[in-house]
Amino acid sequence: MTVDGTAVRLKSEADEPGWEVDPDDEWGLAVIATVGRQLKLRRDAVGMRAGEFGTAVGYGEDLVDKIEGGKRIPRFEYLDKADEVLNAGGLIAAMKEDVKKVRYPKKVRDLAQMEARAVEIGVYECCNIAGLLQTPEHARALLESWQPAYAPEDLERRVAARVARQAVYQRSPAPALSFVLEEATLRRRVGGTMVRRQQFERLLEVGRLNNVTLQVMPMDSAPHPGMSGRIEVLKFEDGTAVGRSDGAFNGRPTPDAKQLRILELRYGTIRALALPPRESLALIEQLLGET
Numbered sequence: 299m300t301v302d303g304t305a306v307r308l309k310s311e312a313d314e315p316g317w318e319v320d321p322d323d324e325w326g327l328a329v330i331a332t333v334g335r336q337l338k339l340r341r342d343a344v345g346m347r348a349g350e351f352g353t354a355v356g357y358g359e360d361l362v363d364k365i366e367g368g369k370r371i372p373r374f375e376y377l378d379k380a381d382e383v384l385n386a387g388g389l390i391a392a393m394k395e396d397v398k399k400v401r402y403p404k405k406v407r408d409l410a411q412m413e414a415r416a417v418e419i420g421v422y423e424c425c426n427i428a429g430l431l432q433t434p435e436h437a438r439a440l441l442e443s444w445q446p447a448y449a450p451e452d453l454e455r456r457v458a459a460r461v462a463r464q465a466v467y468q469r470s471p472a473p474a475l476s477f478v479l480e481e482a483t484l485r486r487r488v489g490g491t492m493v494r495r496q497q498f499e500r501l502l503e504v505g506r507l508n509n510v511t512l513q514v515m516p517m518d519s520a521p522h523p524g525m526s527g528r529i530e531v532l533k534f535e536d537g538t539a540v541g542r543s544d545g546a547f548n549g550r551p552t553p554d555a556k557q558l559r560i561l562e563l564r565y566g567t568i569r570a571l572a573l574p575p576r577e578s579l580a581l582i583e584q585l586l587g588e589t
Contacts, residue, residue: 308358317371317451319400326400326407331368333393338366340384355379371401401455410463412540412551418533419466422478422524422568427488427497429460431477431504431512436497437461439489467504476511478524478565478572484514484585491589498586505579513572514581522571523564531561 319330341351352362355376364370372380374394381390400407413419413430421428426440437460441453448456466473484501487494505512515522527544534540541561542551552558573581 308352308361309356310358310361317373317455318369319371320404323400323404326404327368329396329400330371333372333396334366334368336393337372337380337390340380340386340390341366344384346384351380351383354383372397401459407459410459412532413463413466414469415534416466416473416532417535418474418476418531420476420529420531420565422529422565423483424480424524424528425483427479427483427501428477430464430466430475431479431501432460433493433496433500434461435493436488436500439493443488467507472507472509474509474511475507476513476569478513478515478568480515481517481581484582485517494589495586498582498589501582502579502586505575505582511575512578513569513575514578515568515572516581519571522568524568529561529565529568531558531565 319326321327341348346354348362348366349359352359355362356379357365357376361370365372365376374397377394377397378391380386381388384390419430421430426432427436429437432440434457437457438453441448441456466475484498488497501512504510515524526546527549529541529543531541532539538553539558540551540553541558542549543561543564546560547557572578
């Protein structure tokens with residue numbers, strides 16, 4: 299395509315991979331279908347064909363059709379440009395609030411929603427630094443190591459989703475947070491020197507918050523109940539709770555009282571065996587100094 303004699307390349311799916319809606323995410327599918335329908339209605343109202351509109355916003359007609367058909371999640375830039383081209387006066391741009399809720403994978407979104415309601419969150423991690431503690435750079439370095447590799451756009455979506463969960467620290471009243479990390483996860487060289495330094499600094503910053511307890515399980519510890527995998531326990535204001543463990547109940551979140559007692563027993567034992575918070579922060583400071 300050319301505009302005023304200058305060649306312009308319209309974006310295709312290859313330029314923006316990873317923005318499909320999870321087929322198992324019924325709510326997300328409904329939201330994106332509604333957004334797509336509103337975009338089409340606005341375009342039809344001004345008498346623009348899909349190809350003409352695509353040219354105006356810099357997207358190929360096939361991508362416009364998929365967005366309007368509810369098969370693709372529109373990026374914020376797309377909605378802003380569409381609002382401008384269709385003279386919508388901010389009505390299309392306002393749909394970013396709806397899209398924001400479904401732009402992350404359903405599994406991550408569900409976890410973030412539970413964390414946003416919890417008054418107590420307890421997390422033990424055996425393989426990685428907990429997501430609620432990761433810097434964006436550390437998260438990106440971790441996700442870049444996964445196989446099969448994520449497409450670049452999908453990688454950035456997942457990094458953004460992980461970081462977005464950390465809004466839990468801005469809540470008021472603040473929830474009570476406790477973390478137990480294996481020392482090996484701190485010593486693993488994820489990212490370069492600067493990434494590691496920033497991650498240690500972040501751990502120290504969070505670990506010093508009044509509502510946070512951060513502990514490290516030393517590498518020379520005795521065997522403990524967390525060796526079979528990650529454990530998470532979230533408690534809510536109404537007295538209910540949800541727990542999850544990689545090594546129990548198929549790894550799925552469970553509200554069952556009996557299963558929760560098992561997870562709480564395991565998590566309590568882990569905390570008792572880990573270094574106290576002050577010693578844990580001292581160890582992290584030592585690792586920071588060695589980096």
